[in-house]
Amino acid sequence: MSYANILSALADPTRRAIVERLAQAPSSVGDLAREFPVSRPAISQHLKVLTDAGVLDVTSQGNRRVYRLDPNGMTDLRDWLDGLWDTALQAFAEEAKTQALKENSNER
């Protein structure tokens, strides 16, 4: 369920840049906004999307809100990718098996 939100969150280039930036070090909203060519409210909205998706988390430090990468944030996405991979492999093996059976019955 959650991998969908993660994917749509990471689909936006600005949000990806924010994530890559926060992977290097946590940062406050204003500091982020100064590093990007968009306004601070835009950054705020992006941070909300990313936080709702579970990619980031926040801690309030007095006046400032420090955003950082959530270590477990991407696991749902990774699991989904692994699942896709598994079913594809399984389907391929199944296909190969039935194919082999057909070949066998066609024996001359």
Add this chain to the structure above:
Amino acid sequence: MSYANILSALADPTRRAIVERLAQAPSSVGDLAREFPVSRPAISQHLKVLTDAGVLDVTSQGNRRVYRLDPNGMTDLRDWLDGLWDTALQAFAEEAKTQALKENSNER
């Protein structure tokens, strides 16, 4: 570079459903269109996006075009995720080290 296209391709629910469907078995365009509540051209457009992103590949079988999951299609995305993870871990370790140094200098 390519992980961006993969992410924006996988951001759409219909395209995700197509990918999940094709993970189970390859399929032609018409067969896919009959399984989904959107028109065949819509499916065609989605397939183009997914193919351009490298997630799918096509083989022409006579009249029909059979789409299937590209086994290497997701590796770029996976690599990007791993890279994010690595830099986050590295940054965290760096942070912990400088933090430890500071603690040390504050010794009473």
Add this chain to the structure above:
DNA sequence: CTGATTGGTAAGTAAAGACTTACGGTAAGC
């Protein structure tokens, strides 16, 4: 207490994108 940072939210706008119908082009079946 007063003024200045910090940042979240509301409202409006403009661009992106997910759909539709209509059309054209190629391979299959008779």
Add this chain to the structure above:
DNA sequence: GCTTACCGTAAGTCTTTACTTACCAATCAG
């Protein structure tokens, strides 16, 4: 050949969304 099935693309519509400015609440500094 002529018709039918299959599918990609063009053009247009409608929704989504990424951005802006304006506003407000909360914390910090003097």
